[in-house]
Amino acid sequence: AQTVTQSQPEMSVQEAETVTLSCTYDTSESDYYLFWYKQPPSRQMILVIRQEAYKQQNATENRFSVNFQKAAKSFSLKISDSQLGDAAMYFCAYRSGGDYKLSFGAGTTVTVRA
Amino acid sequence: SAVISQKPSRDICQRGTSLTIQCQVDSQVTMMFWYRQQPGQSLTLIATANQGSEATYESGFVIDKxxxxxPNLTFxxxxxxxxxxxxxxxxxxxxxxxxxxxxxxxxxxxxLTVL
Structure with a gap:
């Protein structure tokens, strides 16, 4: 099974500042997908951003962007201009290209200071 | 994206009893997955629900439990x-x-809270 590692249990950021969440994964496959999910206290899992392994260009969704380093098996999430509504648990997830099951990291709790 | 609903949203149960959780999707989907998230933990896949065949369980999860x-492509x-x-x-x-x-x-x- 693939291993997804999030080494930061908690991160704190000042409102309007930038925070970067780290994620590394272990796989021997060449075809896979990576995701960042947000889980606010409501517990709803919200898809933030998706990256296909075959794409060299880093994905961007508004204030959210990733730094995908395929050789290093690293997939970090940058939240720019942080807002109070960004406070949540963030999960990094991996999916094999030949399957649809997700493997999740342990999660990082993001706190936004006003 | 599809609208997915679950019932109940929460429940408190006594040990030894059983609870059935429903998942309804507003469109037909081939695969549905069930995950468990223990308190303060990440998500772990329990099984893949296949229409017309037995569910496929992950290691550590069994059908009896x-x-x-x-029954159909939306539920x-x-x-x-x-x-x-x-x-x-x-x-x-x-x-x-x-x-x-x-x-x-x-x-x-x-x-789900079990007392």
């Missing part, structure tokens, strides 16, 4: 049987969507 039904149930306090978790269903099913969306979850 977590029987799953998938699935997960039963947590003979519950113990260790079963206290959030249970979430999810479906793959998008082009080539490259994205996966989740229901709102069911928060």
């Amino acid at each position: 977590f029987p799953i039904s998938r 699935s149930t997960l039963t947590v049987s003979n519950m113990s306090p260790e079963d206290s978790s959030i249970y979430l269903c999810s479906v793959p969507e998008g082009d080539s099913y490259n994205e996966q969306f989740f229901g709102p979850g069911t928060r």
